[in-house]
Amino acid sequence: MSQTPDSAVRTYIEQHRTAFLDDLAEWLRIPSVSAQPDHAPDVRRSADWLAAKLKETGFPTAEVWPTPGAPAVFAEWPGDDPDAPTVLVYGHHDVQPAAREDGWDSEPFEPVVRDGRLYARGAADDKGQVFFHTLGVRAHLAATGRTSPAVHLKLLIEGEEESGSPHFRQLVEDHADRLAADAVIVSDTGMWSEDTPTVCTGMRGLAECEIRLYGPDQDIHSGSFGGAVPNPATAAARLVAALHDEHARVAIPGFYDGIVELTDRERELFAELPFDERQWLRTARSHALHGEAGYTTLERIWARPTAEVNGIGGGYQGPGSKTIIPxxxxxxxxxxxxxxQDPAHLEKAVRAWAADQLPAGIRHEIVFGAAPRPCLTPLDHPALQSLARSMSRAFGTPVRFTREGGSGPAADLQEVLGAPVLFLGISVPSDGWHAPNEKVELDLLLKGVETSAYLWDDLAGHWRDAP
Amino acid sequence: MSQTPDSAVRTYIEQHRTAFLDDLAEWLRIPSVSAQPDHAPDVRRSADWLAAKLKETGFPTAEVWPTPGAPAVFAEWPGDDPDAPTVLVYGHHDVQPAAREDGWDSEPFEPVVRDGRLYARGAADDKGQVFFHTLGVRAHLAATGRTSPAVHLKLLIEGEEESGSPHFRQLVEDHADRLAADAVIVSDTGMWSEDTPTVCTGMRGLAECEIRLYGPDQDIHSGSFGGAVPNPATAAARLVAALHDEHARVAIPGFYDGIVELTDRERELFAELPFDERQWLRTARSHALHGEAGYTTLERIWARPTAEVNGIGGGYQGPGSKTIIPxxxxxxxxxxxxxxQDPAHLEKAVRAWAADQLPAGIRHEIVFGAAPRPCLTPLDHPALQSLARSMSRAFGTPVRFTREGGSGPAADLQEVLGAPVLFLGISVPSDGWHAPNEKVELDLLLKGVETSAYLWDDLAGHWRDAP
Incomplete structure (x- = not known):
């Protein structure tokens, strides 16, 4: 009995879904938390596991690439047509910190399926979305009767994305020849909702820093000395309070220098999306909107730069009280x-601003992490059309276009490899990235497999389409 | 060979100092940290130890008085003259939290003597200063040939001073008849310096609170949601920053309502003390002065109300980074x-101010602790002259008068018992109260013993002096 290519893909996926999910669960059990030094062996184990699994999938080449920090995994499967385009899939195998007591209903590194959802740290960000490509390429081969993909397929799965990718740029530069590609597919974003599949066309960049403040040489008695010497906890608080003005605009001088403002057309496109404020607030687990005056919520999270406090600490935080100046x-x-926005310019602006804010008697130091740049996909690129078509076939509905508030090192790939960057993600906002009870919807995960299975054929066939 | 009363006291102290210090060290080994619930058994053990020791000293009555929190110790030794005044000594047997890793050079609950100083948590605040009365009363008896003290002597040593004395007021009210006294001697303060013995004539009051802020129901991704919802760490910081205006005055509306301003004469008396700014900063382990505009450092710490942050916390404080909104x-x-200043009025003012400062979407709660009131000793009371004379005999030099920036429940005793409060303390600013490496100078500790030995006779003899 003959099948359409689509039904052949679906049949193949249905037949292999159990093994696929078992393998993914095995990977999710490895707590590859790159931000915590004591998990470094787990991050290495995660890389080894993935390289072995990619070989098993059929990739002739699958290597662990060391860095001065956590290792990346590179894999390559040449296509049978030498004129076919080369596509590099990017993702990451490291995850955010997670502990049961943060509010998880089950162990974060003990994957469980409840109500069609797979719960585990990394289920959506990003192991699930990396892993759907493994079954995707097998389904592509099975449905088309090929023994190698329709494109020259490469994978680069890094191990430090959740730590700000401090060695990623160097890694890409060192291996630029082996990573050379005509297009980059980033699978580390999400889509609008279960019912509204979308392709993301841009991500924000990220700059992180820790500001350490030093007051008295040791904790001192707040009765004996209070009111007469500077308190570093007060200084920290005043610094944070000075981050924003009364319109919730970032008040660091020079912060907005050089930014590309939203056009009227972009603002219209955002406004057309079915945004439900109450639903969004539920997803954000928040109880009010709050942000830069003059912008909508979507504009604030996708297209406006921000400053947020991720942590603050000083003095006594235990039970009861302790009358000290910390x-x-x-x-x-x-x-x-x-x-x-230029991260180097931002760093300079933050340093000047902090030094200007702090009172005499409070010494400080600022440590900056790596800074992934912002990036945007050209809307008229034929590969974007291939991606939208493949996703439409998988979901049975036209796709729309969004942006993403989060950050990734995609801009480095775009810059070093000179290739356009596309975003293929199936995660939804309720997946709880970086939060307790992170999960991925199993239905959507399999739609990701299906999109991946259609994409390589479509890309190969339409690569030379005029824009 | 006949002796002067003073040399008899000194000889007695010299003969018994080793046993006295051994006993004190045994008491200091009990980590009676009232603010930490897991140390509750230690606080009880400390009370039992002290009651037993007071009996051994000769007090006919020594009882452990339970409270809903930590127990106090009460002891009584009636004098042989029914017309003698009754004196109540106040101190506390609980201590501040302490851990070696906070910066101690030796274990905080393993007392050691180095260079004539006894290092341990509680050495100065307050076990050392409570304990000098035990040898003091024995020396008084030995030097005068008495079998009971020249005054009716009572001790009340509480167990919750470092937790804000939440049950002290009730305890004093419940036992007002047994505590009845003509004067209260508080041994829980310090003096100007080793070379300038002083009597403190007032303490500041204290009000403590913890403000808890709740934003998103769980930590959320700062990329996906950052810039569009309120961040509780930012709200906490803005609250702290709003505590003071640009003149370092407390900016809570109503904060200064009703306060007794310093008189010109008081400011002159403060200005006459040998204040060395650089030395004071060294003692404060601080690197700049900072405080309310228009006041000197001594005025700021002794006679002006303050607001200080003792602790602040929120979000990720571990190594590396975590891109969350906490x-x-x-x-x-x-x-x-x-x-x-009225603590009840202050609580109301803080609640109104906090509610007014916080943005929509940030829920909050405020928990207030107990609030010891400020107090002042009448300068013309004959007991103050007795105290100054006794101290002058012990130190061989006239004493001056100061105030204290710290707080204690002395005002409750003054209020409930209707008795004037006097302060007898021998601690010096470098003793490191509430800080790592707390210590007491052994020479000064023994001057405390000596002062205590002279005081009861002098008080009995001069009690009826006209002011």
Missing amino acids: STAMVKLSFRLVAG | STAMVKLSFRLVAG
């Missing part, structure tokens, strides 16, 4: 950047 | 109060 305090800040 | 944040604040 010796030290610290704040961890992150800034989301949009096109036109 | 779900919760908290600040611990303490306010020092001066005469005329």
